[in-house]
Amino acid sequence: MPTYSARIIVLKKTKLAEMDLIVTGFNSDGQQLRLVVKGGRKPGSRRGSHLELFCQTDIVMHQGRSSMYTVTEAQLVNPHSGCRLDIEHSAAAAAISELVEVLSREADAEPRLFLLLDAALDTLEKTAIAGLELMVAAALLKIIAQVGFQPNLDSCLVCGQPFEVDRPDTSLAFYFSFEQGGIICADCQAFDQSATAAPAVQPALLSWVALLIKSRFSQLAEFADAEHQSIGHQLLLFARDWMRAQVTPKNRSLDFMLSNSAS
Numbered sequence: 001m002p003t004y005s006a007r008i009i010v011l012k013k014t015k016l017a018e019m020d021l022i023v024t025g026f027n028s029d030g031q032q033l034r035l036v037v038k039g040g041r042k043p044g045s046r047r048g049s050h051l052e053l054f055c056q057t058d059i060v061m062h063q064g065r066s067s068m069y070t071v072t073e074a075q076l077v078n079p080h081s082g083c084r085l086d087i088e089h090s091a092a093a094a095a096i097s098e099l100v101e102v103l104s105r106e107a108d109a110e111p112r113l114f115l116l117l118d119a120a121l122d123t124l125e126k127t128a129i130a131g132l133e134l135m136v137a138a139a140l141l142k143i144i145a146q147v148g149f150q151p152n153l154d155s156c157l158v159c160g161q162p163f164e165v166d167r168p169d170t171s172l173a174f175y176f177s178f179e180q181g182g183i184i185c186a187d188c189q190a191f192d193q194s195a196t197a198a199p200a201v202q203p204a205l206l207s208w209v210a211l212l213i214k215s216r217f218s219q220l221a222e223f224a225d226a227e228h229q230s231i232g233h234q235l236l237l238f239a240r241d242w243m244r245a246q247v248t249p250k251n252r253s254l255d256f257m258l259s260n261s262a263s
């Protein structure tokens with residue numbers, strides 16, 4: 001029976017039989033793998049303990065009768081154990097993993113997403129609870145941009161009038177359309193009936209959105225604190241609405257995270 005090896009990050013775990021598990025893994029080649037782990041729920045199972053949620057693990061597997069693979073060996077590479085420390089970190093890591101799970105369900109391989117997910121989990125481990133919303137917002141926006149949906153923040157989508165997010169005294173009102181994918185100036189907003197639902201946005205929020213997308217996680221660490229908790233919450237709501245309009249309406253882990261939000 002041919003065997004294959006892969007490096008995965010565990011996105012989801014489901015009970016199969018009394019002692020068995022199904023693990024949804026994100027392969028480093030950008031594909032999603034569904035894996036049967038026999039005996040994975042037995043107390044002390046070595047394979048099971050190396051395939052906890054959010055772990056990065058090297059596996060050996062063989063193809064069973066179905067489309068699923070059966071794991072025969074598992075060797076931990078990076079446990080990301082800080083992501084399972086408490087309910088806040090678990091919810092944050094789950095919100096990111098759920099988005100990657102949805103994006104990788106279709107066949108399109110996106111190997112760069114693996115590095116991004118790994119970097120996001122590394123970051124969450126080191127982030128205090130007060131900074132989790134800002135970092136999850138950054139991760140969601142980066143992942144969505146990586147698969148091709150980057151919000152247009154430079155100029156009006158309709159007339160092209162430039163918008164300078166860094167200019168705080170801007171007198172011109174701008175609106176952000178999640179459906180159309182970017183900003184619309186007040187003139188075009190008044191003219192375009194389809195954009196009437198677009199909310200007016202604070203230029204400061206959009207400059208934060210631009211910063212989250214273009215910065216490395218390490219550069220954002222200085223903002224992941226109690227002082228920036230309120231802007232972090234607003235950014236997470238922005239990221240959720242962007243995800244809903246552009247990628248997927250559902251992310252139950254993110255809903256759970258927001259329902260426990262102190263902001």
Ligand SMILES: [Zn+2]
Binds near residue numbers: 157159161185186
């Ligand atoms: Zn315009």
